[in-house]
Amino acid sequence: MRFSRKYLGIPYYIFLGLFVIAPLVVLFYYAFTNGSGQFTLMNFAGFFTNPNTLGTLLYSFAIAAVTTVVCVLLAYPLAYILATGRLRRKSGIIMIFVMPMWINFSLRITALKEVLTFLEGNLAMYPFLNAVVGMTYDFLPFMILPIYTTISRLDRSLLEAAADLGANEREAFLKVTLPLSMPGVMSGVSMVFLPAMTNYVVLDMLYNSTYIMGSLIGSYFSAYNWNGGSMIALILLGIICLFTYLSDSDEGQNNTRGGALL
């Protein structure tokens, strides 16, 4: 049998089958059956009629949204300054922001807990704030890096052209840099917003006792309700798909048409 490059793909097909397709199938199976294996839509209906699960969805949304906004507000100026400014040792500064990622997660949050306790006194008084601070601390590098990469790869001649055509710096930023850096922002958002909806370990460690989506799913599983838990996981997956669809940057198409630049 002749060697074909197709064979190189076999391990990946096996991987996809075992760890992506198969779990999804099982997830669907559990989500749409009840405890005795019969088809049911009750899990789905149950999620959308229970004020507590809906409230959890909203609460997770709120935490994730605030975290994302804070991350963008912090990361964009920093990435912009680093990418366009005349700073020396840029990579060193980037590294300082990224370095926490290389330190064990629970250690970082434990340290943050001590800092917050020092600042706030009693942590339990500000559960929402703590959750947002913890998530921001955890996810900020994921926002900085893509924005920095997009801005630093930006074609400087476009800015010169804008200046030639009479745009001042502010206009050039708003009309050229900002739109062209949006793909970076969007990829940062998808890396921050979606994990922030489920990362309940941060909440646990910072004494926020309200469930978010991740802990809600966990509680269903430890109560042996795999069906309900699977359905919530599936609903979350649906929401994530919807968001990915929305934020799906179509820069490729734009570039061929030259759309956004004009």
Added chain:
Amino acid sequence: MFRRNLNGRRAAFSFRGRKDSSAAAFTAALAAFSVAAAVFSPSLPVFAGSSTAFANTGSNGAAEETATESSTGAAEQTASEINAGAAQSTAAGKKEVTLRICNWEEYIDEGGWGEDEKIDLPSGDVFGEKPLIEDFEEWYEKTYGVRVHVEYSTFGTNEDLYNMLSLGDTYDLVCPSEYMFMKLISEDQVVPLSDHFFDTSDENNYYIKGVSPYLKNIFDTHEIDGKPWSKYAAGYMWGVTGIVYNPELVSREEASTWQILTNPAFKRRITIKDSVRECYFAAIGALEHDKLTSSAFLQDPQYRTHLEEELNNTTPEMIGRVQDWLQDMKNNVYSFEVDSGKADMVTGKVAANYQWSGDAVYTMDQADEDNFKLDFAIPEEASNIYFDGWVMLKNGIRGDADRQQAAEAFINFISRPDNAIRNMYYIGYTSFISGGEDPRILEYIDWNYGADEDEKDTAGYNLTYFFTGDDEGTDPDYVLTVPEKQVNRQLGAQYPSVGNIRRTCIMRYFDKQQNADINRMWVNVRCYNIKKLPVWGWCLCAAGAAAFLAMLVLRIRKSLRVKVQ
């Protein structure tokens, strides 16, 4: 002055996640994926569980074996053991049994004690040189002439264990808490202990000879589906629930009631276990405070039975009241904690913490090392007494008599008083073993907590109930002289006083319906209820939804346009 040896028996940060739920949630996430593997390849145990099974090859200590109890051939046998698989015949023609054990994390002596940790009792020294598992393998071969190979794995929570079993992991011997082994027994997953196990004339039957009569009685008198526990389960460790508190901030009276959890004087300064069962128990204790502490109720001849009924009340009405109380409590406590409770007590971040007695001992030990004194109180309404017991699983034993014999021998071996002491010393929980005719358990308690001769404030501490089963009498042999403060500290937690033990009751196994009701209640307590959303919140939501829809419409139009082009 007390003689407890505290030099870091347990590593400072190795907090045991007993019954904790964060680990459960982690495994739940893993479980979702393992399910897939289990469905598609039920024969592949590699995928079927999240446990960390490792083969205890027993090769570590082999070289250093000196003139201890090992036989001459042990060294070579241990070497070949490394390659040994399941029950099979070795080259020498000797039979070998594989025993798969699953126990709580850090719930057995792992040996390697320092020279200064030797427990010198009048009846002989107790010392953990090698892991107890290795000692068992040697002992079994020496006693029965059959080689046994232990595959030891661990679990984090009862629910984890149950999920692991559901996913197809096979074990011969597991050690869940009482409500979980009740569940397993009621699901017909458990092999009853053999008649021989209860034969006191066999000198190797250390469990039946040494088990505390008080606890044995509980196991004999409690049933699930008409089957007494003792027929299926052999106790390992037990304890009660209570409040660890900082005596400088909290008075003993304040800490001695479940109502401390809603006491506004300690707003945001108490942590509570993130566990629905523990919270449910505490809630009923607090809600029924007046009734449970009334003299009429206390003097009822059927007191223990009625107490158990009260604390296991799962009527919809009670579940509703518990929910309201827990919601109040959630707004008053510092937080539900998963495993930070012990550390937060030791560092002084919180004033009190709802804790299991074994972990309470650990917390107080840790604080003692920092010269920071913590006390332990058992609430006056009632306290939850819990048991971790060994049960043999049908799925693992599969009618194999050799395997079952090895499993029962393992229970007996770790029930031998010196081994029970090693475990207690290592993990801080309280063993089921009172020793029977062997005095070492009593000597150990005295070694650990007994007052020095020059001690001034001493108190008599009556443990007759534990050694004889009689919770009303006083046998001077079993009254220890201890430093007065120990009554409210480690001793009072590890071996509750007779007054406290009378107020303990078991939390039963909830059936499917009760479980569903209580878990729904728990979700209601823990989740943000959308009905509480203020008007401005709804406005924000509406704005967000509108923006979302607008983006969606734009996005769809865009993709349509691209297609047209």
